[in-house]
Amino acid sequence: MAITAAQVKELRELTGAGMMACKKALGETDGDMEKAVEYLREQGLAGAEKKAGRIAAEGVSFTKLAADRKSAVVVEVNAETDFVAKNAKFRSFVEEVAAQALDTSAQDIDAFLAEPWKLDKEKTVNEALSEQISIIGENMHIRRFEKLSETNGFVQDYVHAGGRIGVILDVQSTVVNEAVEEMAKNIAMQIAALNPKYISRDEVDQDYLRSEEKILLEAAKNEKPNAPEKVLMGMVQGRLNKELKEVCLVDQIYVKAEDGKQSVQQYVDSVAKANGAEIKLVRFVRFETGEGLEKKNEDFAAEVAAQIGK
Numbered sequence: 001m002a003i004t005a006a007q008v009k010e011l012r013e014l015t016g017a018g019m020m021a022c023k024k025a026l027g028e029t030d031g032d033m034e035k036a037v038e039y040l041r042e043q044g045l046a047g048a049e050k051k052a053g054r055i056a057a058e059g060v061s062f063t064k065l066a067a068d069r070k071s072a073v074v075v076e077v078n079a080e081t082d083f084v085a086k087n088a089k090f091r092s093f094v095e096e097v098a099a100q101a102l103d104t105s106a107q108d109i110d111a112f113l114a115e116p117w118k119l120d121k122e123k124t125v126n127e128a129l130s131e132q133i134s135i136i137g138e139n140m141h142i143r144r145f146e147k148l149s150e151t152n153g154f155v156q157d158y159v160h161a162g163g164r165i166g167v168i169l170d171v172q173s174t175v176v177n178e179a180v181e182e183m184a185k186n187i188a189m190q191i192a193a194l195n196p197k198y199i200s201r202d203e204v205d206q207d208y209l210r211s212e213e214k215i216l217l218e219a220a221k222n223e224k225p226n227a228p229e230k231v232l233m234g235m236v237q238g239r240l241n242k243e244l245k246e247v248c249l250v251d252q253i254y255v256k257a258e259d260g261k262q263s264v265q266q267y268v269d270s271v272a273k274a275n276g277a278e279i280k281l282v283r284f285v286r287f288e289t290g291e292g293l294e295k296k297n298e299d300f301a302a303e304v305a306a307q308i309g310k
Helices: 005-015 019-028 033-042 089-101 109-114 127-134 178-194 208-223 229-247 264-274 300-309
Strands: 058-063 071-079 120-124 140-149 153-160 164-171 279-288
Touching: 005 019, 005 033, 005 127, 019 033, 019 120, 019 127, 058 089, 058 140, 071 089, 071 153, 071 164, 071 279, 089 109, 089 127, 089 140, 109 140, 120 127, 127 140, 140 279, 153 178, 164 178, 178 264, 178 279, 208 229, 208 300, 264 279
Parallel strands: 058 164
Antiparallel strands: 058 071, 071 140, 153 164, 164 279
16 A cells, blocks of 8 residues: 555654654555554664653764775764763764765765665665664764865874774875874874864964954053063964964974974974975864763762652
């Protein structure tokens, strides 16, 4: 029998399962709503919607590097608890999401969620997510992804602390060997540790710089109200340079520098010279799991008391 859109809608509202899963369930049960609900429950697809309101701020930021190292992706998938974030089944799903994201042509997360799931073309990515929510028993959320590609060099990836931070780095280089790749790995680790905002000062917004200069000038005047303008401007430039050294990657002190003075740019230049290469750091993406998300304030004692009181 023909399955109507109204039937699919009704089954979705009853179970919280995805549209294609509901359509398939109705087809398998000849449109019988009760049997379709049972079918979805047996498949582990019903009930995901009930968990959708829970805060999912834990999880994993994970990277996937193409075999030719010409592209890479970083994804963030969230769960409600750190316990589930460390679960092997959850992490396996995150790896599958990253593999899908590496090959996707989607430009945003909504388009990504709507595309067919590579491991089962009858489902969308969002429906595969709903299935995992039902199986694992916590709300989960594929929050974001971003890709980098490089034809004249390679892309480096790095995952810190088991998925707390994921980094991908675009490197242009006329030579790609173990030494250059090790340099890129070290820089990716630096990005994870020190969280720069830009590659270099060239990327810094000019309006931001003007605003900072104005603020720093007023602060300098308050500190030294009778100082000549030349002295005040020297104070402003000194403080602005210090700030830029913190937020611009190539200006940061390289964390592994033996003398504690070598900048990231000087480190890159030294590797380039040693390998007869021209190397440029082009772009990076850094995801820190849960950044910007509200986290649930858990009171374990209250939760246990509530469970006993039921």
